[in-house]
Amino acid sequence: MEITSAPIRNVLTRTSGYLASVTSHSLQPYRGCSLGNSLCGIGCYVQHNRYLTRGRPWGSFLEARENAADSYRRNYPRERRWAERNREAFSIFLSSSTEPFPPQEARFRITGQILEEMLVHPPDELVLQTHRPQVADHLDVLRDLGDRCRLRVHISIETDRERLPGLPAHGSPVEERFEAARKLSRAGVATVITVSPLLPIRAPDAFFERIAQCADAVVLDHFIGGDGSTDGGRTRATALPAAMAQVDPDSVELGYLDRMVTVAERHLPGRVGVHIEGFSGRYRS
Template sequence: MSLELSEVTIKNVLTRTTGFLKTVTSHSLQPYRGCPLGNSLSGVGCYVQHNGHVLKGRRWGSFLEVRTNAAESYAENYEREKRWAQRNTANQRFSIFMSSATEPFLPQEARYQVTQRILEAMLAQPPDELVVQTHTHRVTRALPTLSELNSRSQLRVHVSIETDRDGMPDLPPHASSVDQRFDACQQLRAAGIRTIVTVSPLLPIEDPLKFFSRIAEVADAVVIDHFVEGDGSSDGHRTAKTRLPSSIQMIDAAALHLDYRDRIVSIAKSHIAEVGVNIDGFAGRLLT
């Protein structure tokens, strides 16, 4: 699939959160709009593909808007949005989720450096809390800046690892291999950054005991998120329209249901002290 790439400017890169994300942070931040990883395994299960406001009739994975002035927009809007968060959130904290609708560390980031410049702007004007959500090992390219920011903001990095399998039947490959993402977690944690593996969306796991034992070695916590209850619909019917359920069915039909998630959560709790489930996990509300 060809990629429609454009450079755009944005008035305010800080979006006040609504819906489920409102329970996680006061704001979200998208360095890009769209995501070429939509053509990878993570893109097949990505919940953003159901967001008509983002897609505007386009196919998920076919477009990328580079927000070239995102760092400047952050700096310009920082004080106003911080004051808003202090007045309008229960914990009075200016907190940011980066990102809920794109991948901050796309291959194109090497050229455009949008995310890198945002992180550098945050060094001068840090949020109270920053949650970085990524599906790729490329997050380690920002490790020096993240390490510095870690001393100025309450930082945690979420790395998505949906399964221990190298692939799924009839689906495209991972954008980053399982091993690459485990290695990224190890580097982040070694740098003193709170690191959380997000098993989202949960796919069939070949060896759960080994998988969670491995996570325990490289992460501080794990979040397990099933597309039922997780994709923004009450019963997972949005994901049911994608190729993901049929691929899951070929491996383990039980994994299509919440009972499977609950069994996996029980196994995870036997290996890891902090386990989160669905949105509570993304918000840092973990089972102990």
């Protein structure tokens, strides 16, 4: 993997498209993703962004935005003013096209520095989206940040299975992500499990019951309707659907999402979000 670092002029990107209904801005501490060769990278929709990849294979590069915390501080007043004029609030999705806590975060500390900067200059709302349990290493900062803004930590756990046939392992074990959710939740940090994209679940009742015990809410989304194409075509062009179908042929149909939502609602009544509404923090009553 090619690992580089480079400065960025403005790390706060004004959102457009589907993400505009979730937050006013997105923030990518890295360009590319070092989890691109793990299970989540197989169907990852970001790999189809040619502007971002510049033709490079997904998972082959990571660029650390070395001045991201400085850039956040410098651009904060202007972007806050813009959000207050044009959106409901100054809200940030961190991150939508990279993992904020890749293994290389231990060396670069880009996301850690941004979170500390946010203690001084908080947004109105922060959605911290991650696949990695290392988010719990920042528990103290997150607890303080939760006092300064509306914070939700979204931890992706797409299935209760550690492996799907023929695909690489998860970037982080399912068990470790559950443990991180438990730690954050116990510390009073608003924690949401995002089951997205929904993968075949071995024991749905046990899975959602476990989520109910360690999270404030759950969000489910299917690759059909959730991958940025109208019919799941982007994901169908990858190896993910075939592996899902091998485990459970029903799981590649949209009806599977409906069935799993029904199970989730049994265990988390009023705390289940679906599709983009769920990512926005709107749950079904």
